[in-house]
Amino acid sequence: MRVALLTEGGYPSARGESVVWCDRLLRGLGNHEFEIYALTRSARQEESGWCDLPRNVARVCVAPLWGPASASESADGGGPDRPGFGRRERRRFEGHFRDLAETVCAADQEEGQRGAGSAASGGTHDGTAAAPRPTDAPPAAALTDRFASGLYGLAELARERSGLPAALRSEQAVRILEAACRAPGALRAAHSAQVADLLAVADRMERALRPLSLDWYGERGSGSGLAAADLCHAVGGGTAALAGLLAGRWYGTPLLLTEYGVRLREHYLASAADAVAPAAAGAPVRALLASFQRRLVRETYTRARLITPGNAHARRWQERCGARRDRLRTVYPGMDAAPFTEVGEKPPEPSGGGAGAGAGVRGHTLVWVGRIGPTKDLVTLLHAFTEIRRAVPDARLRIIAASPPPAGGGRSPEDTGDAGYTAHVRALAAQLFPPEPPGVRTLGTRTPGGSPVSFEEVGGPGLPSLADAYAAGGVVVLSSIVEGFPVPLVEAMFCARATVSTEAGAVREVIGGTGLVVPPRDSHALSDACLSLLRDPARRARLGAAARARALELFTAQQNIEAFRGIYLELMSYWQEGGRGGDGADGGGVPLPFARPPESHLPDQWPDQWPGTGDRGTGALAKGGAGAVPGWAGPAGWADDGSAPAMPVAASRQGEEDAG
Template sequence: MRVGLLTEGGYPYATGDARVWCDRLVRGLAQHEFEVYALSRGPGQRAGDWGDLPRHVSRVRTAPLWGEPERRRGGRGGRRQRRRFAEHFGELAAAISVPYGSGAPHGSGVSHGSGASGRRTALADRFAHGLYGLAELAAEYGGLPAALRSEDAVRTLERACHTTGAPHGAHQARVADLLIVTEALERALRPLSLDWYGGSAGDPGLSGADLCHVATGGAAVLPGLLAKRRFGTPLLLTEYGVRLRERYLAGAADAAAGRPPSGPARTLLAAFHGRLAAEAYARADLITPGNTHARRWQERCGADRERLRTVYPGMDATRFAEVGEQGAAQAGGDDRALVWVGRIEPAKDVIALLHAFAEVRRWQPDARLRIIETRRGEGPEADGYPAHCRALADHLFPDEAADAHSAGDNPVSFERLGEPEVPTLADAYAAGGVVVLSSVVEGFPVGLVEAMLCARATVSTDVGAVCEVIGGTGLVVPPRNPRALADACLALLGDPERCARLGAAARARALELFTVEQNVAAFRGIYLELMSHCPVRRDEVGEGGGPLPFARPAEAHVPGRWTAGRDGGRLGHWRPGPAAPRPASEHTPASEHAPASEHAPASEHASALEHSPVWADPPPPEPLGVGPRPSEEGA
């Protein structure tokens, strides 16, 4: 099977969890041929090293979603091209001028069905009509970047925002906001203008793929949508972190920090990404969220429950095998220490953890807190937030900080992964008796699974997929509640036997659900299932592009019908279909077209059956009983 793997900012560029998961998937499915189509988010990604790709990755094609677009044929074009662009972009602009999740405003001219559901369907239809119209325009004229950045695009978007009945946020959009939006739309829609779709025998591109697997949402979905629309290629969408949710959170963070874009621009861009996500969920043959938390987001965005299947991300358990098999008692960690592992950033809420530890120290003075940083965050707050956490620790424990002559004397220690005390992740989790997760925002808690593989007892906040992952093998408290966090930590620090029991149960659960082997086995079955239900039909051609005779053997055709029984059984019960009627001619006697039971004895049918070919349909069975068969008129 030839699989087109579509990524954005992940494999083979990034070094984070997205790249690691894709690499494990590709290496685990070595029986298939992979072609990677990667979109990069920045110059740093494109300049990075791809590493050692497996042999069955036949090619990697890349395109940037940043910087100026490449100079290609096609521009604003003539009058006919500009008229078609205004029509299609006007449909898309009308759909995104209404905030995602709401129906069409009164007076907008949109009517489809009845009620809010009908209005949402009408907006989705307009968005799809505009999107695929722009794609056809790009295929015909060679690209859209110049048109999407033109004055015509700005004016079209302005008319959509100022339509009578449009929301107040869209009415407030100024020229600067419209320029920001059109530039962002040009970058997001660049996959429509790429030459990835092929069609020739020498470079088929995505037209030669048997399956398109999108490893993330966002702009990476566009090539898969076009391949499905043009070639009928099955589309599989995997989201371990819902891209629409990430964009909402990023927009909120930008607003809190006072950074552009402005409110109207954020509203329009959020509506665009919401419509794109809804279109992807509607067209995908199967959607595989990484957890129930992501699944709920997808359902709210319009994904059909029947096409949703949760597949947990696989993790390498061998790195933690030694520590996990030893258990909490033999790992050599300090039973009085709480361990926090991760990236120090506001979403992890280390501030609440420090306040909770101050309460723990009141009741257990010999307790310690080890904060182990895995890697530095990105953005302006990368240095500011860790410094604020250290200052708060000095403020909460002034006597200990003043008298400490080494890191070991301070009840709170800030350490870095890779230092002599914690050279590996397994050593970090084994450094204490209880592992703490204090986040206020979390998708799939990878660090929590790592602690479970190390057989550690855990205290976590109820965010994201934490409850689904922990499954009763640890303590869960509300987020932003230092007192509840402190009480849970004290309950485990004072009961080593309970910690050992919870750690053993956590490791057993992680090995059952969250390993690489489980993940690869799930996708191996999904690939085969999609190909069996949605086979790609192509005309076989030779080297010169001409038809290839005998490309399909005669054995590929099996007469009869394959149907399921009335009891809802699975496919596989073969029932012969009725024999095809022979056309009557002037040389064929009428008796040959009459029912066999009325014109010939059963022995003649048996003789005819003996001389009939093995692939022929058997004659209909004789009715039971004696006497002539009743006709329809007399029945």
């Protein structure tokens, strides 16, 4: 099977968690042929190079989403205000882009209902226009259809013109955006958009729509590009899946969408962070870009044949954004359990003194592992540890910074967190836990400067690997306020460690009763949960064993690979040939089993005559003479003339009985 893997900001780049997952998937599905179509987000990403590609990667195409479009695209595509555009093409562009712009700027009934309750019928208290009421706003389905019409219309025009980057940045495009922002029923934030805001929105939309102008698609029957792919697998929604949408529309190629972090949710979080940044984009820019992303994601969810979220938390987001429940299938991201096997299979350590003194200290040690940043809320963890320290004077807290590994193993070149936030957390720890007096003995626990809180990194002294980091304590803590799929928790479960976590993202789903879960930003609840485990080594051992069993059942790399192996076969077994309800479907438009088999992309150069019967499709391939395949020697056991070996009588009779 030929699979087109569509990525944005990830594979085949040399860094990131998604890169590790993609590399493992491709190597695990070595019987399939992959072509990589990657969109890069920055010059730094391109300069970082590629990871080592497996042998089953036949082709890699890379295009940037940063910086201006290439000179060739700008020259060929032109714009509606340039000589290359004819009058008819200009009208087509204006019509399609107007459909796109007006749906992006419009507030549908959902947005209207969200804002109408807080505004008077004539406007708000500050004089700005109120959000439209539900009865005034167009239905969401109508806007979705119009957005799709504009999007695919622009795609057809870009295909004819070899790209539209200049047109999407043209003065005419900005004027259409301005008119859409001023139209009745537009988003309230869009009414105040200035020229600088409109230019910024046009620039960002051109980058997001850049896949329309790429030469990735090819022609049907050409044997190259997305036209020859049996399946498009998009890793992430939004721009990464746009090429898959076009392949599905033009060639009927099924689209599989995998989201381990929901793209729309990530956009909302980034927009909220930008709102308080010193050089933040204005409210109109953020509102319009959020609307564009929402429309594009909804279209992707509508057209995708199957969507595989990484957890129930992501699945709920996808359902809210328009994904059909019957097209959603949760597939947990796989992780390599082998590095944690030795730690996980060790028997529980004793908690007493004597020969087990070191183990007793480890039992009273809390470990936090991850990439340090504001969303990890280490401030709450430090305040909780002050209460833990009062109840258990010999308790220790080890904060261990770790970054996602690159594909192929080893340490990532990324830094391990936010330097400013790390400095803030270190200063708070020094304030809450001043160095102990010189005469105090710390029982062998690594506490630089005599403090019960230490800051370390994986790969540093005493912690050569992640497994050593989790083995350094008896309880693993996660204090995040925002979390997707909690990778550190799964690693701790592989190591048979009891865990205390805040309820964020998919934490409760991953833990599944094998650890303690508390509300986020609640230092008292966090300290109480940690104390209950620090004081009960038997309970720690039971929870750790249950956690390891759950992780080995649900979260291994092999489980993930086998799930996608079955999904690939399932999607290929029901192919609607020809796209748009083509000839591979029955009269009702239902896909037929194996309407396009995996070998259909092979060149149609079969011999004119097949020996044995004289008809194509039966008999054995000859080694020579008319209609022979050059260089083909036939399977082992076949005769020199290319004929099949004689079938044993018993096997022949059995075949006749089966056929009868």
